[in-house]
């Protein structure tokens with residue numbers, strides 16, 4: 001069965017503090033994801049989340065269904081999902097990346113927002129693949145830059 005990836009964006013409410021993100025979302029997610037053979041990253045900017053989940057299709061979709069119900073974020077929108085030749089985040093059960101309003105991901109999300117990141121479109125409307133690729137490449141570059149040489153699974 002080919003590996004599958006899913007990218008989504010969501011709105012991060014103010015009440016979901018950095019401490020909640022790290023202690024209550026990322027750390028438990030790492031444990032669960034390891035057991036499910038899920039890898040990926042979670043970029044958390046001041047007002048948005050962007051997450052990539054990689055793994056077996058059914059497992060990823062089941063997890064995404066749970067994540068969508070989570071009240072620690074809202075307006076969960078699918079950016080892209082589909083098969084991939086290989087995982088990009090194979091070293092990380094869930095790599096947290098703290099973002100800012102001025103980083104490359106925020107810039108990319110803003111550029112893409114009107115048409116590509118379907119913040120107002122139904123969750124089933126994915127973006128075109130090239131935009132998904134640039135988000136993945138940027139995330140991977142942030143992940144490897146920050147933790148060069150230190151696997152963080």
Ligand SMILES: Cc1cc2nc3c(=O)[nH]c(=O)nc-3n(C[C@H](O)[C@H](O)[C@H](O)COP(=O)(O)O)c2cc1C
Nearest residue numbers: 025028029032033049051066067068070072073094
């Ligand atoms: C932004 C965000 C990202 C999340 N990422 C994961 C994840 O990668 N893996 C995971 O097991 N849970 C993740 N969760 C937590 C799930 O939404 C959910 O709480 C968890 O799977 C337990 O689900 P359950 O209470 O239905 O058993 C995330 C939650 C949020 C808000």
